[in-house]
Amino acid sequence: MDRFFRISERGSSLGTEVLGGVVTFATMAYILVVNPSILGSLPDSGGTTLDHGQLVTVTALVAGVMTIAMGLFANVPMALAAGLGVNAFVAFTLVAGRGLTWPEAMGVIVIEGIVMLVLVLVGLREAIMNAIPDGLKRAIAGGIGLFIALIGLVEGGVVVHPEDNSTVLRLSPEFGDWNTVVFVVALVIIAVLMARGVPGALLIGIVAATVVGFIVNAVRTGTPVPGAELHGSVAAAPDFGLVGNFSFNVFDVVGFGAALALIVTVLMANFFDAMGTALAIGREANLTDAQGQLPQMRRVLIVESAGAIAGGAASASSNTIFVESTAGAAQGARTGFANVVTGLLFLLAMFFAPLAGVIPAAATGPALVVVGALMISQVAGIDWTDMGIAVPAFLTIVLMPFTYSIANGVGAGMVLYVLIALGRGQWRRIHPLMAIVAAVFVWYFVRGPI
16 A cells, blocks of 8 residues: 555555545545535526535535546555535526526536546646646646635625625624634644644644534524534435436527537636646645646546546536645655545545534634645745746736636636737747637636626
């Protein structure tokens, strides 16, 4: 096992990999609650609403299988699950907006995944990643760090998105409630333990906050710590009724041109979200080479593309690399064995669906904030004296958390980098693939308002 996963070679240990895999699962477990709630929130044009129990099953099934596949094939600690942006696109644009049935909407995801897989196999996707300047790659990692830190702060109830639009973000008016108290205590525990170099600091903080959540629920009425509660029986048999429930009728329903636009839109978001996330996790796990490249990138992207196909085929929506995997990498995970642990926990979760929400956001949020602090260190390697890279890098960093989209940050940074280089007469610095991708991103950004 050590030779297969190269555990010792990468300076890790079996115990560290197990710990990293458990931490990654703990920070991702919310998807077993959130994905079914999004995909099961409304009926399609035929009046069909996806069953919640079946959605939990397929969400856990695809996440478990694809996460293990990533560990075995690419040997990296990068877990996969249903992507939140894409599942919302499926539910509210394809089904509610375009009038597709659930099988037709999932067919769009399967097609998109097939196209991505072809792009990987011909080498285009990896070539584009290699064409991005090192400064922008570091900015992607730093931006993702801010992004997941913001997610952690929102989940922990520290900041909110005001409905009155007074500010973009502000401190929660309920900052003193139990949810936030648990968040702050967990954050302090994790930060102190990591500062002291205690092994398992992230997992200790998550477990401590979860236990406090149970205690709080036991002495108070309501749900002061969302998610730290059980509903109904603990175990239930998985229902695989949604597996294989997809079709390719989208071209007949909305027309070829509209169908193509929908497929390309999903493709763009998945294409760069996964690449940016993989690179950020690779840097956190010290898997990148001297040029800042991830040697396993091709294998990583093959599995990630297959995750989109599998997610659509099982009605779980496109599965992609989860940025929360950086929590496992920060805990010390360096190999695919951590993925095997995470994947097995997802498969086990199929039989314990009522336990899916037992880990509260107030417990995992602090871990994401601390990981964000670790990832932001990547920006130190950016040449901030060169405005040709500094401004695009800064835009990349800030747009990810501000727009809740990794793809938006990557795209804006690439477009601005190309424009500045052209404006300075340094067109030779622009890799041809960068120019092509920047042009596609212009279409991507403009198409929304149009």
